[in-house]
Amino acid sequence: MPTRYVDDFEIEFTAEPLPGTNKWGAYVTIHTQSANPMHLATVYPKHRVAADQSFASEAAAEAEAEKAGALTLAQLRSTKP
Structure with missing residues (x-):
């Protein structure tokens, strides 16, 4: 599964057969x-985009x-206090 790291975020983007x-x-x-440094916190659970x-x-x-x-991360950042 491809992953991109942006600052403190890890974005996983995947394709799955329907x-x-x-x-x-x-x-x-x-x-x-x-x-806990051994775990990540999920801030956006796996979600199908363009459903x-x-x-x-x-x-x-x-x-x-x-x-x-990238768009979802920008939205998450804009709502973060």
């Missing part, structure tokens, strides 16, 4: 540091998930 089709779904999960879209290839789904991960 059951009963030849299409792919795009998914994002975002973690940050926790009080109304399916993609013809794994690469296309991962690219969409990567874009969505």
Whole structure:
């Protein structure tokens, strides 16, 4: 699963085959540091992005998930006090 690190955040973007089709779904999960250095805190649980879209290839789904991960992180940061 591809991962991007931005400051204290770890963004996982994945593509998974959609059951009963030849299409792919795009998914994002975002973690940050926790009080326990052996674990990460999940600030955005695994979520399908573009839920109304399916993609013809794994690469296309991962690219969409990567874009969505960046936007989601920006939204999380804007709501953080």
